[in-house]
Amino acid sequence: MVYSTDDIVVATSLQSFKYIFASTATFWTYDYACSLHEEWTFLLRSHWSKMKGLYIVTRYLPFIFLATNLYMSVTPNENPAKCRVLANIESGLGIALVILSECFFILRTYVLWNKNRILLAAILCTLFIFVIVSFSVTFDTTVPAAYTTSAIPGITGCHxxxxxxxxxxxxxxxxxxxxxxxxxxxxRAIQSSRTNPSHLYAVLLNHNISYYACSLLFSVTTVFILLLLQHTYQTILDSFQFTILATLATRMHLHLWQVNRHPHGSTSALVHIPMSDISFANPME
Structure with a gap:
């Protein structure tokens, strides 16, 4: 049977997405397995608080998100309406993961700035506006979108x-x-380095600037992909970025909790800014 160019493009993109979803799920599973001991130490020994609840939701929501992605890619979906529902669920879970992940970075910034409530209010207002715009654009684009399946046998998934x-x-x-x-x-890192004998590099590490940089890098990369690639591959890194953001945020929180348990350990040379009580009454637990 001879297939058209469009059929081959659809099949190729579906296979590419399938590989990306499988790779993302493998990466997340590997990361979880590598940090299993620290994870359960935190879950069993830390006190229950809003931050711990936020951590659990952010850490384990990717299970549902990645399961939805894999289901979309490996299950034959001859029904375009079903594809649309799954795509909307995926988009909603993705935005939820971004918001939850950003909450960790917001609260970290809030603590670094000595719990400045004016700054916190400004950040939250900005986030609220961005979320509303993002929801509007995302669902205005995905809800009316047409979905098809591959005409080539053996190629599954929604396109x-x-x-x-x-x-x-x-x-x-x-x-x-x-x-x-x-x-x-x-x-804040530069201000700390001026009043503390620690090197600026150590201060930057203690302020978790690498987590912010990685998060920013993935967002910028996705923007360029959406602008430069043809529509078939525009959303190829979305799922990977959402999972990475959740991983970075929860890793940062877990690291800070460990630092606060052992403040005189290997990080004693760094400028220690506690984040073990990030709730508004008790700064972070």
Whole structure:
């Protein structure tokens, strides 16, 4: 049987997405297995608080998110309506993961700035505006989108026949938001280095600037992919980025909890800014 060029493009993109989803699930599972001991130590020994609840939701929501992705890619979906429902669920879970992950970075910034409530209010208002715009753009694009399946036997999964370039807007907004948090963190790191004998590099490490930088890098990369690649591959890294953001945020929180349990350990040379009580009554537990 002779297949058209469009059929081959759809089949190739579906296979590429399947590989990306499988790789992302493998990466997340490997990361979870590597940190299993620290994970359960934290879950069993830390006190219950809002931050711990936020950690658990952010850490384990990728299970559902990745399961949805894999289901979309490996299950034959001849029903376009079913594909649309699954795509909307995936989009909602992805945005939820981004918001939950950003909450960790926001609270970290809040603590670094000596719990400045004016700064916190400004950050939260900015995040609220960005989230509303992102929801509007995302669902305005995905809900009316047409979905098809591959005409080639053995190729499963849902394929969006067209993708709007407006999808770059949510990622651009979050790139700007993450850049703002990173700049605020850099300012505090530089101020700390001036009043403390520690090297600036050590201060930057203690302020977890690497987590902010990785988060920003993935957002910027996704923006360029959405703008430069053809629509078939525009959303190829979305799932990977959402999972990475959740991993970075929970890793940062777990590291800070460990540092606060052993404040005189290997990190004693760093400028220690506690984040073990990040709730508003008790700064972070």
């Amino acid at each position: 969006r026949s067209s993708t709007s370039h407006r999808l770059f807007i949510p990622f651009l907004l979050f790139s700007v938001f993450e850049l703002g948090l990173m700049i605020l963190t850099l300012i």
